[in-house]
Every structure is written in C-alpha cells, then in structure tokens.
Amino acid sequence: MKIMICGKGGSGKSTVSLLIAKVLAKKYKTYLIDSDESNVLLPKMLGVNPPKPLVEYLGGKKSIFPKGEVNIVNALAKAGKGIMLDKLPEEYVSTSPEGIRLITIGKVRNFGEGCACPLNFLTRTLLKNLMLNENEMVLVDTDAGIEHVGRGVEEGCDAILAVVDPTAEALMLAKVLKDTFESLHKNFWIILNKATPKITELIEKKAKEMGLKIDGKIGFHEEIFASCLEGKELNASEAILDTAAILKSLNII
Secondary structure (H helix, E strand, O other), X not given: OEEEEEEOOOOOHHHHHHHHHHHHOXXXXXXXXXXXXXXXXXXXXXXXOOOOOHHHHOOOHHHXXXXXXXHHHHXXXXXXXXXXXXXXXXXXXXXXXXXXXXXXXXXXXXXXOOOOHHHHHHHHHHHHOEOOOOOEEEXXXXXXXXXXXXXXXXXXXXXXXXXXXXXXXXXXXXHHHHHHHHHHOOEEEEEEEXXXXXXXXXXXXXXXXXXXXXXXXXXXXXXXXXXXXXXXXXXXXXXXXXXXXXXXXOOOO
C-alpha cells in the first residue's frame, strides 16, 4: 500500500509520517519517502544519516526532464519491469534500528537552483511504476501545500492522508484536497494533529460544517515538540499509541 501524507506547512505532517512509519514497521517492511524538497530534519527525527538523494542516482535535477518517464523507470528498475525499492543501491536508503527505510527524492538548497518541478516529476514517476511485495508499505511525506496535486504526484498512491492542525487554514486545505481526490476514487482520510479535548470538539464541529470527517486525532504531546526543537530523534511514546489506534480504526493494521 502506498499512502501519501499531505498538509499545510507547520501542521506536523513529517512528524505524523514518522509516527505512522514507526507503527507500521512493527508489522511491515516500511519505506518512508521524503519528497519535501525543503525540510532537511527528517533523518535526524528518524535517528539516521541522510541517504544520498535519489535524484543524484539519475544525474541530478537538470537531467530529469530530458530523461523522461520511460528512461527514469528503466534506470531505476534495472532489468525488471517495474521499480522495486529493495533493489536500490544501499547508499540511497538509510535504515533505522526499527527497520524504517528512508529514501530522499532531493532537496533545493542553493540560490538560483531553480524550482522543485523535476523533483515532483521524479516522485510521480517513482510512485506510478513502483512494485510492492505483499509485506511492504510505502509512506510519502510531501511538500507543504498543494503544488504536488497540480503535478499529479498522488496518481500513483492508493490513499491520501491529510494532516490538519487546529487552524482554519488547515481545514480549508483539507477541503480542497478532499474535493480534488474524490474524482480519483482513492481512500482519503483526515488526521487532527496537536489536539486537546477542547480543540478537538471545536475542530470536529467546524469540519462537519464543511462536509469533512476527522478520522483520527493525535494529541498535543510536549515530548514531540522538545525532540523537534532540539533536533533529536523523535521521542513520542504517547503519540505512537494515538497513531496505532488510528491505523487500527482505518484497518491499515
């Protein structure tokens, strides 16, 4: 199963992606694909060294569009008919002690480097042509906002999970995502992050007015904020329990 995790900037989608990966890794061979071209903290949160960006395996950003989808697939798949993540060279995959395998698409870091369009195209091509074994799960941590929607990145995913924090902006983005993905006939879920009991009540009421359903909630846990602020491996024992309950309710585990 391939699940794409979306949300506005600051909603906590990278944290939620990692929480889900930690739960899934107890049962599945779990890959976490970092397709956010700006966030560089995910390896630290996972407790691993950053893998080489996948875009470098293909010759860098400038070579992506000239190669085109067919040549990218051929390069990544080698002799196979589809792309299998366990066939990638080991320097492009960083594995945590829990068994979570991190793959990074690429980052925009230098002045005048250009837009992230080639990276979105690479992500889309990878997901569309990705072949999974029965015991494999793939999570995709996207860039903030909805540009990836316009690039069709979600086309290759089985489900989309929108992370919302307690803001009107987050709910509005979730509404846009829901309306967009209804035509794709894919599972669409909304997870409330940084939730307190009072906030949950307010958000659920507002979501209902907008025709949205909150499918699960992760509480406001100070240990997560402390880990992120200090740039350390994620400490989130209570939030993992919240996440496991959500995944069970969605029949993912």
